[in-house]
Amino acid sequence: MRDWGRPRIFATLMSQPTKEIPLMEKIVSLCKRRGFIFQSSEIYGGINGFWDYGPLGAELKRNLRTTWWNAMMREREDVVPLDATIIMHPAIWKASGHVDTFSDPMSDCLLTKKRFRSDHVEPQSGVVYHWSGAKEGDETARKEIQLALDALSPSFSVLLPAGKPPESARKIAIQYYQQRGFKIPELQGETTEKVENSRAFNPENGAQLTEPKPFNLMFHTFVGATATDADKAYLRPETAQAIFAQFKNVVDSCRQKVPFGICQIGKAFRNEVTPRNFTFRSREFEQMELEFFIKPDEAIEAECGSVAQWSESADLSAPQDNWGWDMWHRYWVKERTAYYAGIGLGADVLAYHWQTKEELAHYARACVDILFKFPFGTEELEGIAARGDFDLTAHQNASRKPQDVFDEEVKNAFAKWTDEQRAALIERKKTEHRAKTTGGLSDEKVVEWCERLFKGFYVPHVIEPSAGLDRLALAVLTLAFAEVEKTDAKGNKETLTVMRFHPRIAPKKIAIFPLLKNKPELVAKARDIYESLKRHLAADYDEGGSIGKRYARQDEAGTPFCVTVDFDTLGEKGPELKDTVTLRHRDSGEQERVKISDLLGIILPAVS
Numbered sequence: 001m002r003d004w005g006r007p008r009i010f011a012t013l014m015s016q017p018t019k020e021i022p023l024m025e026k027i028v029s030l031c032k033r034r035g036f037i038f039q040s041s042e043i044y045g046g047i048n049g050f051w052d053y054g055p056l057g058a059e060l061k062r063n064l065r066t067t068w069w070n071a072m073m074r075e076r077e078d079v080v081p082l083d084a085t086i087i088m089h090p091a092i093w094k095a096s097g098h099v100d101t102f103s104d105p106m107s108d109c110l111l112t113k114k115r116f117r118s119d120h121v122e123p124q125s126g127v128v129y130h131w132s133g134a135k136e137g138d139e140t141a142r143k144e145i146q147l148a149l150d151a152l153s154p155s156f157s158v159l160l161p162a163g164k165p166p167e168s169a170r171k172i173a174i175q176y177y178q179q180r181g182f183k184i185p186e187l188q189g190e191t192t193e194k195v196e197n198s199r200a201f202n203p204e205n206g207a208q209l210t211e212p213k214p215f216n217l218m219f220h221t222f223v224g225a226t227a228t229d230a231d232k233a234y235l236r237p238e239t240a241q242a243i244f245a246q247f248k249n250v251v252d253s254c255r256q257k258v259p260f261g262i263c264q265i266g267k268a269f270r271n272e273v274t275p276r277n278f279t280f281r282s283r284e285f286e287q288m289e290l291e292f293f294i295k296p297d298e299a300i301e302a303e304c305g306s307v308a309q310w311s312e313s314a315d316l317s318a319p320q321d322n323w324g325w326d327m328w329h330r331y332w333v334k335e336r337t338a339y340y341a342g343i344g345l346g347a348d349v350l351a352y353h354w355q356t357k358e359e360l361a362h363y364a365r366a367c368v369d370i371l372f373k374f375p376f377g378t379e380e381l382e383g384i385a386a387r388g389d390f391d392l393t394a395h396q397n398a399s400r401k402p403q404d405v406f407d408e409e410v411k412n413a414f415a416k417w418t419d420e421q422r423a424a425l426i427e428r429k430k431t432e433h434r435a436k437t438t439g440g441l442s443d444e445k446v447v448e449w450c451e452r453l454f455k456g457f458y459v460p461h462v463i464e465p466s467a468g469l470d471r472l473a474l475a476v477l478t479l480a481f482a483e484v485e486k487t488d489a490k491g492n493k494e495t496l497t498v499m500r501f502h503p504r505i506a507p508k509k510i511a512i513f514p515l516l517k518n519k520p521e522l523v524a525k526a527r528d529i530y531e532s533l534k535r536h537l538a539a540d541y542d543e544g545g546s547i548g549k550r551y552a553r554q555d556e557a558g559t560p561f562c563v564t565v566d567f568d569t570l571g572e573k574g575p576e577l578k579d580t581v582t583l584r585h586r587d588s589g590e591q592e593r594v595k596i597s598d599l600l601g602i603i604l605p606a607v608s
């Protein structure tokens, strides 16, 4: 297989942290210059956390979307798609827990009022200067304003990093009290204290931050003309809930039986406290989510005698009847890893974080984050969670509409069980639920659940691979970015950018050039080729500037193949070269002579 030039520069830069910031700056500037990503509403000064995809970015994103859609649904028999609305009944978000708990901790700088996500504040060490308050030092002001001001002055602290003079901390405190109405604040009751790794101070000026407060991340709006609280609705903060809310309709309308999945790609909105790192944390973004519904392990136990146990050597190549949630979860981690490898994100740029018991949501059995080595750090690209039956059960309870399925095979399997076996299962489940600190069922509910299961009814459990399309686009942009030094004919050195996208996701697959734009026969031939290829591939036609300039333009866009039509193509050097063109490969710079009729056959397999 051709090596698509996985950018060596990336590996080099990853090991040289000092070059990380310039690299991101170069990428951001290339994205704007070449039309990958623009700031939303830029002509009005932009809007923080919102991004637009330009002509090349829109194609790149579309290709990523298509690769995901194909791998997760089209190429499988056990996944069906859904395309739901962004605004849904607000009860969905109440039932899912988003109204009550979908929040991030937020702190404000007491001096500048800048808002921080408390858990993202850079930890700092140093000496904290603390003042119990301030007194008005200006006599006239003291008389004019109320004396009570002194008494009302709140305490304030500033963190002073090592090596800075205490005066700089006092200056910040004076500014703070001035903002509160003091003309000449005299700081009172100064004390100091050493702190390590504190997130309680603004990293930019050392000023104290407010205590973290939960901030709900959902954007809301009103549906209808009255705009009262009763009309409040939310822009979805994830695509997953629509899948749960439509689960029954999908089951009833298609011929899928558990285990099977429902997938969706679509916009999601989160009013992030601090959007950052270019598009990495945006307020409007796209998610690609699969909810893969499986039988509870107890049903597998009844059907197969036991549930397959995962081990390092377990064969995950094809789903098996005796798989429980653990094997399915591992399988999806493997499938997603293979997907990333297929678009050029191999083991060298990915990492995995298996959430610890303390990190896991109370209902989750396991969750692994697939991380990508971004230039600004190794960060989450996708989460794959085993969520039990939490979501469908929550909607069943809130909507009072049954979300369980009837499974003939499960019913038949339990029919073969003895009363002792059933009683033992009930006891085992009771013990399990009693041991839970949150969300455990009462003994009575456990019996009810088991009795339903014995009759073949259960609420499916779910494995959820949830990926961010914009984060993936950013990952492939940073991975593709490479710089090469070229020396021109006059001996001048220049640095050129080559976007080494995997051909499957490259925005344009091929560009066609006539050697000279003022030769109508060359132009007509090149346009003919372009017309016939563009029906099959994202193709570009370019006749401006020297061939070298045109190659450089396509390299920056990441186009893997360029074709030049010259006089040989017209048969001027003899019939053997007639209807052949020069095919140039982006990463190797290699050029070969190929027949026009062979072009599609060479390129299509490489880009699909």
Ligand code: ATP
Binding pocket: 238, 270, 272, 279, 280, 281, 282, 283, 285, 286, 287, 380, 381, 382, 383, 466, 467, 468, 469, 470, 471
């Ligand atoms: P993070 O911890 O980074 O905020 P998360 O764990 O809240 O992410 P999920 O709710 O699991 O994210 O969402 C699934 C995926 O959606 C994430 O892995 C990520 O790729 C994407 N995503 C989530 N929030 C954002 C955002 N603000 N901007 C861009 N993509 C996002």
